[in-house]
Amino acid sequence: MNIDSIQNGIVIDHIAAGNGMKLYELLELDKLDCSVALLRNVVSQKLGKKDIIKIDREFDVNLDLVGFVSPEATVVVIKNGEIVEKKKLDLPEVLINVIRCKNPRCISMTEQEIVHEFRLSDRENRVYRCVYCETKAN
Amino acid sequence: MRSIIDILDLSTDEIAELVQTAQDIIAKPADYAEVCHGKKLATLFFEPSTRTRLSFEAAMYELGGHVIGFSEAQSSSAAKGESVADTVKTVSCYADIIAMRHPKEGAPLVASRAASVPVINAGDGGHNHPTQTMADLLTIYREKGGFENLTIGVCGDLKFGRTVHSLINAMSRYKGLKMYLISPEELKVPSYVKKDVLKKKGIPYVQTTDLEGAMPELDVLYMTRVQRERFFNEEDYLRLKDSYILTPDKMKNAKKDMIVMHPLPRVNEISVAIDDDPRACYFKQVLNGKYMRMALIMKLLKEAGTI
Numbered sequence: 001m002n003i004d005s006i007q008n009g010i011v012i013d014h015i016a017a018g019n020g021m022k023l024y025e026l027l028e029l030d031k032l033d034c035s036v037a038l039l040r041n042v043v044s045q046k047l048g049k050k051d052i053i054k055i056d057r058e059f060d061v062n063l064d065l066v067g068f069v070s071p072e073a074t075v076v077v078i079k080n081g082e083i084v085e086k087k088k089l090d091l092p093e094v095l096i097n098v099i100r101c102k103n104p105r106c107i108s109m110t111e112q113e114i115v116h117e118f119r120l121s122d123r124e125n126r127v128y129r130c131v132y133c134e135t136k137a138n
Numbered sequence: 139m140r141s142i143i144d145i146l147d148l149s150t151d152e153i154a155e156l157v158q159t160a161q162d163i164i165a166k167p168a169d170y171a172e173v174c175h176g177k178k179l180a181t182l183f184f185e186p187s188t189r190t191r192l193s194f195e196a197a198m199y200e201l202g203g204h205v206i207g208f209s210e211a212q213s214s215s216a217a218k219g220e221s222v223a224d225t226v227k228t229v230s231c232y233a234d235i236i237a238m239r240h241p242k243e244g245a246p247l248v249a250s251r252a253a254s255v256p257v258i259n260a261g262d263g264g265h266n267h268p269t270q271t272m273a274d275l276l277t278i279y280r281e282k283g284g285f286e287n288l289t290i291g292v293c294g295d296l297k298f299g300r301t302v303h304s305l306i307n308a309m310s311r312y313k314g315l316k317m318y319l320i321s322p323e324e325l326k327v328p329s330y331v332k333k334d335v336l337k338k339k340g341i342p343y344v345q346t347t348d349l350e351g352a353m354p355e356l357d358v359l360y361m362t363r364v365q366r367e368r369f370f371n372e373e374d375y376l377r378l379k380d381s382y383i384l385t386p387d388k389m390k391n392a393k394k395d396m397i398v399m400h401p402l403p404r405v406n407e408i409s410v411a412i413d414d415d416p417r418a419c420y421f422k423q424v425l426n427g428k429y430m431r432m433a434l435i436m437k438l439l440k441e442a443g444t445i
Contacts, residue, residue: 105263107242112221114248121334132244133265136330 009034010061011076012053017041019070020051026065026098029055047072064092068099068128093120095128099137106133140441141250141257142434145268145308152437153308156272157279159433160426167200173436174203174445180233181207182225182249183260184216184240189402189424190260190269194237197431206233223252230254234444235435237269238262256438258431264298264365269434270401271304273427277419278309278358280426281397287314291352293382294362294407296321301401302362303331310335317343318352322381324374325364349382353391359384361400361407384408389415399423 020038029036035056044050066073067089077085095118101108108114118128118137128137163170179198183191195205208214226249229236236253238246239260246259261267292302296319309315319327336343346352364379383406400408400420412418439445
């Protein structure tokens with residue numbers, strides 16, 4: 001299968017297989033009017049299988065969000081057909097307005113324009129907790 | 139601006155300092171009678187409370203200050219849909235310090251981020267209640283002479299009981315702690331409390347449904363109420379509410395110097411007959427809560443440069 005290489009844009013590579021669609025949705029890539037490719041279960045020497053997202057235009061990627069969904073991923077910035085930057089990711093310590101708390105008793109459910117904030121509470125098990133109610137993020 | 143949202147916002151040194159201040163207030167109340175002269179505490183209670191609100195109010199009056207506020211959401215602008223942030227920004231214009239109770243978890247944190255005066259969490263749903271824990275700590279200190287090498291049994295609703303979670307967190311910082319977690323299966327301590335606090339810190343604990351079996355081991359028995367307001371389902375509440383009732387008969391197995399604590403209000407989980415037992419400390423806790431709140435109000439107002 002061939003996907004054209006991009007001249008100016010972003011490639012999110014080494015996404016853990018199965019997380020590409022989740023990332024596509026969280027990054028709201030469906031709202032872009034440029035070419036966007038989501039490749040699933042691509043053979044990878046490092047990961048066995050991986051997902052890849054290619055965005056055919058400059059795009060300000062929320063790195064915290066990518067790191068949260070798939071800290072193994074790399075974000076590659078391409079300009080004039082050349083790789084100009086390769087960003088390695090890690091689990092972010094804090095997630096701001098990336099995910100929302102699902103605890104019906106949490107103040108973030110009702111307070112207007114609240115900052116939805118989660119902190120990494122267990123790096124090993126990738127556990128984030130809401131700063132308001134300490135409920136674990138799903 | 140320093141606020142107290144969680145008991146862990148206070149270091150063990152600060153707990154020791156507050157305990158010493160409270161002890162000094164108990165010994166020499168007249169020395170503190172004018173410390174907060176001309177200052178105002180706002181008690182913003184979006185949820186009913188007898189003890190905590192009156193304790194804060196009594197604390198401020200005994201420091202020579204004044205109190206403004208409301209005791210239910212219906213008598214505040216929250217009933218009109220005002221946000222917590224806007225409410226406290228407004229109240230910050232009138233008061234020097236705020237004590238807030240709210241049914242939503244995390245509401246006092248939102249308040250502390252918006253307010254320009256210190257905010258004290260006076261209970262946020264089933265989440266935190268740091269000043270109750272401060273009352274518990276002063277009681278343990280005064281009755282047991284310190285915080286180290288104690289075996290503490292917590293009994294009842296350990297799932298929704300915010301006071302239990304805060305107490306475990308607070309006591310986990312002292313050496314020699316052993317815990318007995320006594321509850322029905324459905325109301326066990328959440329696994330994250332066990333994992334993140336007890337296991338992480340290597341604190342030995344026993345999880346059991348057997349109160350009488352645990353009783354001879356305990357230095358402190360901390361009873362809790364099964365709280366109707368934390369259940370979505372009335373049937374579950376009715377099934378579990380009478381799981382543990384402490385009676386004089388059960389107290390026979392306890393150490394002579396064990397103390398019985400309860401954050402109150404009780405429904406029926408401690409027989410009234412226990413009240414006359416010298417080991418019953420739950421009304422002492424109420425009084426100790428006022429002294430610790432006095433100490434905390436003073437500390438926060440001093441840190442804010444208000445007094």
